[in-house]
Amino acid sequence: MTKRNAILCVFAILTIFSYAREYGDSAIYQGINVKLDLGNTVYELARSKAKIQSYEVAVNVMLKRRFLPTLELGFATAQTSAAGGKHIGTGGFGRVGLDISTLKKAGTESLLLVGVRLGTAVQGYELQDVRIWDTYWQTNTLKSYPTSVKADVWGEVVAGLQVKIYKGFHMGWFFRFKAMFTRQTNDKPVPYYIPGYGYRQDTNFGFNYYIGYKF
């Protein structure tokens, strides 16, 4: 990104937030929430000893005190292994979707949310020391696949909470059920870990703990 583009981005974000502040209490629009995920980041750092690192931010807009169109962006890097080989990958991911506040009395401060997401990730990855089993002849051949790029797409159903802590600050969590839409094409090596999705399985679970600020 050039310096000129960076300045334009900053101006665009400031314009949106100033608009959010000015019109934040209308009947239709009740502000923008910016959230930083801490739960997933800390969990992955602790569990994998930083071999997997995942970072993400989320932005949503509250409309009509009940509907929250959401954009989530993140980045992950993974060095992980299974019985058949090692995966090294780095990539970004994004999710778009909608949350709905399910509390009977619609409000803007404490929310019980359910929603859906469509997620996609693009990553560069390589597979190393992939095992070729040959038990009778007792040959132990290892194969490496060079760096390639792959995109994956999945869907999510989410449920979570958002509660006000102090002034504009709030926190909350999301539980996610994920289903992979991209299928493994026959015999082509595919990434073992997918940024924003987790390990490659047909279905997966996720958890986020957010700290956020409402503009």
Place this chain on the structure above:
Amino acid sequence: MTVGLCSCTPDTECRIEENVNCILTFDCDSIRATEDTTFVVKFDQIDSLTIKGMDVDSVLYDNEKSVSSVALPLRSDINSTKYNLVLNGHQYLLTINHQNEEHFISMECGCFVYHQIDTAYTNSGDTVEIINTSVENSEQINLKLHLHFD
């Protein structure tokens, strides 16, 4: 929450039970004689069979009785596989020349190697008929060994 987080970590062991073997069957004949006449007896079972790979210690079939087919793993590191066969007391060297194709299965299972058989022969000159060149599982018959016992 603990249940949710634990389920994010997959089982890293391979759970696919896939064996890629060349299946060899037998077609044998033997000349029998009575006082009046001689006749040919055909059979497809070997009464006594021992098979061992060339240059490995482990025996694949050890004095097995009444065997009609055998599953032979082919080498994934080179393009020729050799087996010592002892069939009804007769010794043979079976050579199978093949191409190897690596197929990625998953990170848990790694690669399996499939094979395409080019040629197969024995040192005795008995015919080895190629039924199916493609070795991708252990279900299809690939070779038939035509043997003649006196």
